[in-house]
Amino acid sequence: DAEITQSPRHKITETGRQVTLACHQTWNHNNMFWYRQDLGHGLRLIHYSYGVQDTNKGEVSDGYSVSRSNTEDLPLTLESAASSQTSVYFCASSESPGFGYTFGSGTRLTVV
C-alpha cells in the first residue's frame, strides 16, 4: 500500500545545530507540504513543493529550507535550530487539493 512516512518520530537537538527531518511518500504525488503544529496556532505552512525542483515558502518559512530532487522526498532542514522551533512537524502530500492531503504521523522536535 502507498504511504507517507516521516522520520524520526522524535528528536531532541541543541540550539544552533542543523537538523533535517525526512518525509517520504510512495503515492507518486507531485504536491508535498510541511506544516508545524503548535497549541493555539493550528497547522501553519512552512514550505511546499508542486514538483521536482520546485519549492515555495509558506507563512512561517524563516529558519527552514527544503529541496525536492525527486518525487518521493521533501526533507525539511532547520539551518540553526532555535528553541522557538520546538514543535510537532507534519509532512503531507496530495495529488490534487480537492482530494485533500495525506498526512504523515509527525515528528516531535525539541530544541534545548
Add this chain to the structure above:
Amino acid sequence: GQQLNQSPQSMFIQEGEDVSMNCTSSSIFNTWLWYKQDPGEGPVLLIALYKAGELTSNGRLTAQFGITRKDSFLNISASIPSDVGIYFCAGIPLVSRGGSNYKLTFGKGTLLTVNP
C-alpha cells in the same frame, strides 16, 4: 490571505451526546474538507464537500457545505470515547481567473473530549 474561523475551540461532552462545530470565512470557498487528528498522529480526512448546499454523511458524521459557500458544519451524533481528538476544517478558496491554488487553508481546530 484567506482565513478560516473554526468554533468552538474546545468541547467537553458526555458519551452519547451529539456534537456540532463549524467553520466560517469572509471569502468564498470551492471545496470544504473535514479532518480528524487522533492524539500522536497526523490528521486524517473524514469528509469532502464540493457543492454549495451539499450534505454528506460518513457513519455518525454529517457535514454540510454552506449555501453562501463561506461556511461549513460538522455534526457527530451519539458520541463515543474514540471520537476524542482534534477536528480541523479545511478549504480551497475561490481564486481569480488565471490564478492557481493547490494549497488548503486550515482552521485552528476544535478539541473534542468525550467523558465516558
